[in-house]
Each structure stands twice: as structure tokens, then as C-alpha cells.
Amino acid sequence: MDDGTSGAPAEIRILLADDQPLVRSGLRVLINDNPDLQVVAEAGTGDEAVALAASVRPDVAVLDIRMPGMDGIEAARRIVESTDPPRVLMLTTFDDDDYVYGALRAGASGFLVKDMALEEILGAIRVVAAGDALIAPSVTRRLIAEFASRPDRGKSGAPVRKLAGITDREVEVLTLVGRGLSNSEIAETLVISVATAKSHVARLLTKLDARDRVQLVILAYEAGLVSARG
Known part of the structure; x- marks a missing residue:
């Protein structure tokens, strides 16, 4: 300390x-x-x-x-x-x-x-x-993708229900977070500023009551926004 x-x-x-x-x-x-x-x-x-x-x-x-x-x-x-x-x-x-x-x-x-x-x-x-x-290293992305795609994922409708409160743009951002993209990569993909991408991620963390990006990744997979094949 x-x-x-x-x-x-x-x-x-x-x-x-x-x-x-x-x-x-x-x-x-x-x-x-x-x-x-x-x-x-x-x-x-x-x-x-x-x-x-x-x-x-x-x-x-x-x-x-x-x-x-x-x-x-x-x-x-x-x-x-x-x-x-x-x-x-x-x-x-x-x-x-x-x-x-x-x-x-x-x-x-x-x-x-x-x-x-x-x-x-x-x-x-x-x-x-x-x-x-x-979540950036490829090994972590691979492991998340593999195990989040198992048959027992998303058995309850909770992840999908959670997404009801987010905007279409936030769904796009969540999908890209689920694919392991950084804020700068999200900004480039959606043709927005890095600051705007960061703001979208911050709002997703708040709206979805997620502790960090790993939890957003899990939610993206459980909601079916991202598959193990990307």
C-alpha cells in the first residue's frame, strides 16, 4: 500500500x-x-x-x-x-x-x-x-468462448431479460465486448470515438449490474449475442 x-x-x-x-x-x-x-x-x-x-x-x-x-x-x-x-x-x-x-x-x-x-x-x-x-489475451477469449457455449448455459431467461433495458447501440457494444474487443477496437468498428465507446461500456456495467468486462462477456454469450465461433 x-x-x-x-x-x-x-x-x-x-x-x-x-x-x-x-x-x-x-x-x-x-x-x-x-x-x-x-x-x-x-x-x-x-x-x-x-x-x-x-x-x-x-x-x-x-x-x-x-x-x-x-x-x-x-x-x-x-x-x-x-x-x-x-x-x-x-x-x-x-x-x-x-x-x-x-x-x-x-x-x-x-x-x-x-x-x-x-x-x-x-x-x-x-x-x-x-x-x-x-479478457484481451487470446487464451482467455478462447476459454470463455468454449465454455460459455456449453449446452447448459443460459437455461434461465435471466440474461435475456436483463438486456431488455439497454439500447440497440448498447447491444452492439455488448456484442463486441463479448468478442473480446477493447474500447479502441469497438470505437473503430462502430466508427465512434474511444470516449463514446468507453461511456457505452460504463453504462452497460451499470445497467446490467456487472462487476467488470468479464461479466459482460458472460452475459453476451448467455444471451446468445456471441457464439463460440465468434
Whole structure:
């Protein structure tokens, strides 16, 4: 956190949760080598992660999906539902794909693939800590598309009913968000300014009671605005 020194950047406080001590140790060393990042707590199980998130109150919780006892998805759900929760990033591998959509529904703001380059990992933590959602990388778009298109999605009419209160232009913007486009890409596609695109996204977040862009992506898929084929 900010140490009170004038002009000093705020430190991003991170909780690491992984049942493999070597993975945690390696990530801790890499993360702590950056002056704006600090691992403040480590957990080996989902239960420990939930307890530490409540007591240490980190800015970002990085959770492995597969952990003994309570898994990372349930831990993410409990953390996100707590008062003033941290942002949640999931640690995954390509073998963990079956869990990804569940993690999104639980409130995760993005994913870290364990073999990602260091700068991508650090960048992901910073993006999520700043309040955005990590949906730009192709791996996340692919995973969202694959699992949001499963037969059990959108069984209730809730997503479609939610869209009743948005304008035609906002439907267009939501569709493009669902495809993983950034504000600048949306602006270019719709021939509007970036500021206008940003305003549309902000209104969608408010109208649809969505926490971040990941939730907008989920809503776009569940409402049938976007398919797994794009």
C-alpha cells in the first residue's frame, strides 16, 4: 500500500494460493522483484486462501484452480462474495479447461496460465488490480468462448431479460465486448470515438449490474449475442 510518501506509487498487495510450494516460491520471487508488487500472504489450500483474504485484505488474490479440499473456484466465490473483496486471478493450465467457465461465474477477473512469460504474469496482476478484467489475451477469449457455449448455459431467461433495458447501440457494444474487443477496437468498428465507446461500456456495467468486462462477456454469450465461433 501507499507508505504516505508524496508521489510514491501504491504497492499492489498479493495473496498467492497454490498447493505446490515450489510454484508459490517461484512466483513470489518473481513478483517481489518488482517495487510496485508485494506478496503479503501465501496459502496451500482454498480454505487457507479464504481465511487469509479476509484477514490480510490483499488487493489481488491469485488462486490455483486445483487445490485439495476447497478448490480455487469455490475459494474465488467465497472471496468475491465477502465485504470489499480483492480482485481474483485464477492460475490454470490447459488441462484445467473444464474449470474455467465455473471460475468466471464465481467472479474471477481473469486467468494466469502457469507457463506464461513473466511480463505477462506481472501485467495481468497490474491490469486486474487497476479494476479491469483480463479478457484481451487470446487464451482467455478462447476459454470463455468454449465454455460459455456449453449446452447448459443460459437455461434461465435471466440474461435475456436483463438486456431488455439497454439500447440497440448498447447491444452492439455488448456484442463486441463479448468478442473480446477493447474500447479502441469497438470505437473503430462502430466508427465512434474511444470516449463514446468507453461511456457505452460504463453504462452497460451499470445497467446490467456487472462487476467488470468479464461479466459482460458472460452475459453476451448467455444471451446468445456471441457464439463460440465468434
